[in-house]
Amino acid sequence: MKLGSTLLTAHLWLVLAFLYVPIVVMAVLGFNASPLYALPFEFDPVWYRALTSNTKLIDAGIHSVGIAIVNTIIATTLGTMAALAFARYSFRGKTIMQLLLFPPIAIPWLVIGTAMLVFFFWIDIKRGLFAILLGHVALSLPYVIVVVGARLATFPHAVEEAAATLGATPWQTFRRVTAPLLAPGVIGGGLFAFAVSFDQFVISYFLAPAGVTTLPVEIYGAIRKGFTPEINAISTIIIVVSMGVLLLTARFYRFGGER
Amino acid sequence: MAVADQRNRGTILALTGPAYLWLTVTIFLPLSAMLYCSFLDKSPLVPQPASLTLKHYAAFIERPVYQQLMLWSLELGAVVTICCLIIGYPAALALAKVIKGRWREAMFLMVVLPFWSNALVRTFSWTMVLRPGGLADQAIHVVAPDAPALNLLYSYPAVVVGLVHSYLPYMILTCYISLQAIDDSVIEAARSLGARSGALFRRVVFPMSLPGVLAGSALIFVPAVGSFMEPRILGGAKGATLGMAVEEQFTVTANWPFGAALSFLMLGAVLLICLALYPAARKRMEGL
Amino acid sequence: MSTVTVTDAVKKYDAVAALDSVTMTFREGELFGLLGPSGSGKTTLLRAIAGFVSLDRGQVLIDGQNVGGVPVHARNIGMMFQNYALFPHMSVAENVAFGLEVRGRPREEVARRVNEALAMVRLGGLEQRKPKQLSGGQQQRVALARALVTRPKVLLLDEPLGALDKHLRQEMQVELRRIQRQVGITTIFVTHDQEEALTLSDRIAIFNFGRIIQEGAPMEVYERPVTKFAAGFLGEANFLQGRVTAIEPNGLARVALDLGGEALCRLIGGQAGQTVLLALRPEKIKLSTDSQAGTNAVRGKVLDVVFSGNSTTYRVRVGNQVITLFRQNLAQGTVAPGSEVVLSWSPDHLVQVTP
Structure with missing residues (x-):
């Protein structure tokens, strides 16, 4: 058993290495002076400097962040409302409505993305940032509803009754008791929504017109033309932002069902 | 919980309406539209009126190249899923049953961290490892200096490695959740009944974690079959998949109805496979 | 207030x-x-x-x-x-x-x-x-x-x-x-x-x-307690069923118990021939090995004995019924299962309850 435990732990470390080594290699090569990734390694932030004058990438970056922020606001608001309805009321069709949250998560994004392309064309929503935002919110909503719902499921309803017996009006109860207790779940859901949007490639790829893109779409185009350390640099920035958002999320919303 | 009466119905509608209206416009209506589109004889981009036809589905049957693509995609999905299971399950086991306390929390976070970070960027990062003169090449030459230059990029294994890297955290996550739900006292009970480690795993731990294994497999198999970005970047022209064919119909050849038909054939095939495996899976999981 | x-x-x-x-x-x-x-x-x-x-x-x-x-x-x-x-x-x-x-x-x-x-x-x-x-x-x-x-x-x-x-x-x-x-x-x-x-x-x-x-x-x-439920829910009680045979001049009723033997107790407006249900708390029952059966005293056989610190619980078969009683742990020692015993109580402790 002792040997088995050691082997399992060693395996886990290997898995972590597998997950992180390519990312680290990519990040390191972004600081290498050679445009051909030639070794020996020579530290030079030249590619980061190059980014500052790459207007296409900067525009795409602004679009990505902007869409992610608007997406977060919309998805968190609408998702929290739906989660509240699911938690507070039992009604006909609730189970079906909850099941309907799975298709956006489970169907390959390729299919969803192309389907949006077809439908938006028919109802005359032009390809562009608005269409991309529509798609991102749709993909974020199920996550927000699930995350906020999980928080609501463990919400101690007796504290609201306690507040009422102590003389708090319904509004005082909501503001001073309900809202502060729900905040971690809502913030967690919001961070999820940000991450979903900021990292989304497939949907954006099909809905972005030539010239107006998001960061991942711009990078995809660049990769297909050929690799440059500039791509490493911008990719590293994206990874750092995503992981930063995720670490924040972890602070507000515990994964894994512990505690 | 209150049962919906007239007064609550308005509240419920106001709370759920916006979210589900949004989902309807962006998910459910588009999927329906796409299904309709797959039966049109002309692309919606063509201004002439179109009529309904089955020719795109017939084309799939008549042209073996697409059947071949379908088979390759399903095989790729299966290979990736099995690799994820073989690599991910022991990692989840270590996380759930060996590592304790703050370390567990930290390592769990390390595993799920890449889960949400950009898939495209992570796929790109593998080109840095697999290209000629990349990390893998260098590492081989340290061990065997005379070996010929190694180019793993643009190969089938590269696509598998990239997809496994993308989806492995799913498997670890779902397996971990069901493994850590197994009460240690159940394991102790099995031991007290004389089960050795092998039997303990085969007869108690693995069967009890089956829901996680199956959930993880489904979550990986479905998108892996539909992948197009990873094969494009890591497989180049060689690793053609049905996903790439669908993408081409929409972005290059602009034959939307055929692309839509291929999409639904792919969804149908995946659904059929899941449905075929479902009864057996349910039987094994009775009581869990 | x-x-x-x-x-x-x-x-x-x-x-x-x-x-x-x-x-x-x-x-x-x-x-x-x-x-x-x-x-x-x-x-x-x-x-x-x-x-x-x-x-x-x-x-x-x-x-x-x-x-x-x-x-x-x-x-x-x-x-x-x-x-x-x-x-x-x-x-x-x-x-x-x-x-x-x-x-x-x-x-x-x-x-x-x-x-x-x-x-x-x-x-x-x-x-x-x-x-x-x-x-x-x-x-x-x-x-x-x-x-x-x-x-x-x-x-x-x-x-x-x-x-x-x-x-x-x-x-x-x-x-x-x-x-x-x-x-x-x-x-x-x-x-x-x-x-x-x-x-x-x-x-x-x-x-x-x-x-x-x-x-x-x-x-x-x-x-x-006024009902069987109240007697059983608040504390424990034995329930003895019987029929009133006579009302004594001092107002006490004479009751022929179904489990055998006779009891004297106070009833609320009882009359001869009436069936009554009587509650009897386990701690009110006296257990002895050397007294005679008679009015408010019945003979039985100890089924089991459970020691619980400050008291001992006896279960005693009397006729077709099992009676539970608590006995303070004074110095008298315990009575072994199987012993023949006599259970007795005061008339005041028999309480008429509605079923």
């Missing part, structure tokens, strides 16, 4: 009556225990007084005023919940201050009254702790301070000590009693623990199926 009156209260859930025409009065300053099995309506009554449950019929009056249309937050009540329902995101002091702050009391007054309340429950020094950092007993004290600091008209307690272990529970019973006396507030509490109800209450009411079975001082209800 206030009185609370409930008149003809009816509440139905899907045709099942949780409250079935309950009328009762809680007097000023008394500690009243509502006792009953789960689903008996006691909690529904408490929640109706608090305002969480609206009655289908009947009224709740606080100080003679009908509070039917008054929302919970305007009723000026204090309530302690089963798991305390402390606000997890607030410190001890903030929890206690909440009720004063939502009433818009000035800052200095809030601070002073919070300190007083925490001193009363002996929690001074823990003001800045969060509820999670407190033990169960401490959380209970915070909940009590929070409920009392607003000087409510009535204090409602829902299974106040249910979440504590036995030792702590006994300690808190004494504490609760002390504080309640000190404040002098009309207090109504719900419990399914008969011992707790007997220890704490000035008066109790036993509920079953949404109705009051019996109401009165604990000793009165314990010693003179």
